[in-house]
Amino acid sequence: MNKDSQMRAAINQKLIEMGERERLKELLRTKLVECGWKDQMKAHCKDVIREKGLEHVTVEDLVTEVTPKGRALVPDSVKKELLQRIRAFLAQHATL
Amino acid sequence: IGLACDRGYNPDAVAAMSPAGCPHVSSFKVDNWKQNLRVIYQCFVWSGSAETRKRKAKSCICHMCGAHLNRLHSCLYCVFFACFAKKHIHEHAKSKRHNLAIDLLYGGIYCFMCQDYIYDKDMEQIAKEEQRKAWKMQGMPHYTALVISPRQHSTGEKYSTWEPTKRELELLRHNPKRRRITSNCTIGLRGLINLGNTCFMNCIVQALTHTPLLRDFFLSDRHKCEMQSNSCLVCEMSQLFQEFYSGHRSPHIPFRLLHLVWTHARHLAGYEQQDAHEFLIAALDVLHRHCKDDNGKKANNPNHCNCIIDQIFTGGLQSDVTCQVCHGVSTTIDPFWDISLDLPGSSTPFWPLSPGGDGSALNGESHATGATTLTDCLRRFTRPEHLGSSAKIKCSGCHSYQESTKQLTMKKLPIVACFHLKRFEHSAKLRRKITTYVSFPLELDMTPFMASSKESRMNGQYQLAVDPFNNDNKYSLFAVVNHQGTLESGHYTTFIRQHKDQWFKCDDAIITKASIKDVLDSEG
Numbered sequence: 132m133n134k135d136s137q138m139r140a141a142i143n144q145k146l147i148e149m150g151e152r153e154r155l156k157e158l159l160r161t162k163l164v165e166c167g168w169k170d171q172m173k174a175h176c177k178d179v180i181r182e183k184g185l186e187h188v189t190v191e192d193l194v195t196e197v198t199p200k201g202r203a204l205v206p207d208s209v210k211k212e213l214l215q216r217i218r219a220f221l222a223q224h225a226t227l
Numbered sequence: 228i229g230l231a232c233d234r235g236y237n238p239d240a241v242a243a244m245s246p247a248g249c250p251h252v253s254s255f256k257v258d259n260w261k262q263n264l265r266v267i268y269q270c271f272v273w274s275g276s277a278e279t280r281k282r283k284a285k286s287c288i289c290h291m292c293g294a295h296l297n298r299l300h301s302c303l304y305c306v307f308f309a310c311f312a313k314k315h316i317h318e319h320a321k322s323k324r325h326n327l328a329i330d331l332l333y334g335g336i337y338c339f340m341c342q343d344y345i346y347d348k349d350m351e352q353i354a355k356e357e358q359r360k361a362w363k364m365q366g367m368p369h370y371t372a373l374v375i376s377p378r379q380h381s382t383g384e385k386y387s388t389w390e391p392t393k394r395e396l397e398l399l400r401h402n403p404k405r406r407r408i409t410s411n412c413t414i415g416l417r418g419l420i421n422l423g424n425t426c427f428m429n430c431i432v433q434a435l436t437h438t439p440l441l442r443d444f445f446l447s448d449r450h451k452c453e454m455q456s457n458s459c460l461v462c463e464m465s466q467l468f469q470e471f472y473s474g475h476r477s478p479h480i481p482f483r484l485l486h487l488v489w490t491h492a493r494h495l496a497g498y499e500q501q502d503a504h505e506f507l508i509a510a511l512d513v514l515h516r517h518c519k520d521d522n523g524k525k526a527n528n529p530n531h532c533n534c535i536i537d538q539i540f541t542g543g544l545q546s547d548v549t550c551q552v553c554h555g556v557s558t559t560i561d562p563f564w565d566i567s568l569d570l571p572g573s574s575t576p577f578w579p580l581s582p583g584g585d586g587s588a589l590n591g592e593s594h595a596t597g598a599t600t601l602t603d604c605l606r607r608f609t610r611p612e613h614l615g616s617s618a619k620i621k622c623s624g625c626h627s628y629q630e631s632t633k634q635l636t637m638k639k640l641p642i643v644a645c646f647h648l649k650r651f652e653h654s655a656k657l658r659r660k661i662t663t664y665v666s667f668p669l670e671l672d673m674t675p676f677m678a679s680s681k682e683s684r685m686n687g688q689y690q691l692a693v694d695p696f697n698n699d700n701k702y703s704l705f706a707v708v709n710h711q712g713t714l715e716s717g718h719y720t721t722f723i724r725q726h727k728d729q730w731f732k733c734d735d736a737i738i739t740k741a742s743i744k745d746v747l748d749s750e751g
Binding site: 136138140143144145147148149150189190191 | 279287342
């Protein structure tokens with residue numbers, strides 16, 4: 132593992148330990164609902180299901196089709212806010 | 228999609244999949260499988276306690292590549308964590324013939340034989356229970372405020388999507404009529420006939436029926452009446468909501484409501500014009516009293532019950548009296564339903580002169596720079612007031628009567644804040660209406676007026692760290708009650724907000740569309 136992924140793993144561990152990861156997840160969830168992202172993704176999922184056929188579609192199909200669009204559609208403001216929160220958290224728990 | 232989506236739950240696919248999951252779970256459901264599954268959820272999926280979180284943080288990495296991302300799954304048959312995205316868990320499943328794995332992020336169960344996530348009713352039940360348990364443990368009252376609308380929800384219960392019970396499905400099938408709420412539908416809007424100077428009641432009723440939390444409470448039928456007689460005002464309120472959301476467009480005649488108000492608040496009886504603010508307080512009081520009778524939870528403090536009125540409207544006002552000699556502070560906190568603000572031009576002292584000069588009415592249409600704002604009024608309300616030599620307070624520190632200053636601040640904010648501008652002056656000398664225009668905002672931040680902010684200032688933190696993401700003290704305007712005319716003969720109307728950004732003017736039986744400008748230009 133290179134230094135970058137080591138750092139990531141360490142940060143991730145700290146976030147989980149302090150329960151911050153759950154809180155961030157909740158914050159993200161709310162933000163994505165508020166900005167309409169969830170509705171957009173829901174509509175897209177429905178399209179994929181219709182395309183593949185209800186009887187045959189698997190979760191994998193959805194994940195593959197929907198993930199790139201999902202990632203692209205996250206508004207910059209949401210990314211910024213999450214980043215700010217993580218920075219603030221790290222500043223507080225600087226022992227990393 | 229919310230929680231349902233998180234667990235890979237596709238509501239449309241339920242019809243295709245049997246609720247019993249897939250045939251391959253049967254080999255898993257042996258011995259003490261339920262308890263084992265619970266442990267996996269508690270330790271590695273929804274870690275509620277600090278201990279489990281620590282364990283999760285340390286052990287949840289892929290046994291093959293060490294990554295913690297890539298949709299980690301745990302084998303259900305042995306202790307093995309591996310990435311899904313890189314197919315590491317697939318390799319394990321194949322080589323060990325362990326056909327089931329659980330998604331550590333969302334808790335979904337994957338069957339390698341069926342090559343998809345499966346939904347076994349028993350396992351789903353366990354998953355849901357463990358999730359709820361973990362949430363409760365985490366508490367997080369500060370953050371749950373972000374998720375659910377009642378801000379000060381003390382139980383810490385998170386929002387979960389509604390799944391109908393058998394009984395509810397039955398009811399839905401027997402009552403096929405559905406109402407579709409589109410963005411331009413007028414449901415919830417209804418005029419109220421004036422029964423003879425009853426606009427003071429109508430205007431408040433309009434504001435109450437458009438208070439979202441109150442509306443939700445009544446429309447979800449949460450009032451269980453235990454009053455013997457037919458005189459329960461809460462029941463009548465419930466009925467009123469039914470009328471408002473019935474879809475009828477003709478104005479409603481609130482004669483029963485009026486009668487009940489006369490019965491329970493005799494000071495408001497009679498056909499003369501009454502004060503709308505007095506009606507609001509009287510109505511909240513009666514509703515609170517009638518709710519108390521049916522409060523399912525045992526109210527441990529009889530003075531502060533947990534009825535819907537208290538939950539929504541009650542705030543805490545802190546009064547600090549500081550002795551000028553020993554600087555000892557005596558603090559009391561009183562509950563309040565509204566904040567009554569003095570206006571410039573009133574005969575109460577210490578009001579700084581507005582550019583209007585002698586306090587004569589500023590034309591409601593003009594926006595003179597320097598027009599009094601709501602925050603000006605709040606600032607005045609929360610400023611330290613020297614009580615004067617004629618009003619000395621007995622100081623427990625000095626053991627004698629001393630001069631003191633008094634200051635009011637907000638200790639606890641209500642979910643719905645009612646601001647009352649004291650336009651009607653009833654002093655010994657005169658009775659008049661103060662028509663000074665007071666401008667008010669669409670969004671209001673009460674942080675500067677909080678007791679906690681005052682403490683920060685006193686501790687030397689003059690620059691309050693303004694957290695733009697903290698919405699705890701922020702309010703959105705949703706109703707404005709206006710009075711036109713004089714003290715002797717006047718008329719009340721209300722602006723209310725519908726569907727986030729549409730405003731309507733309610734003038735007794737007549738409802739018209741209004742612009743935000745109309746609302747903000749109004750006297751207030």
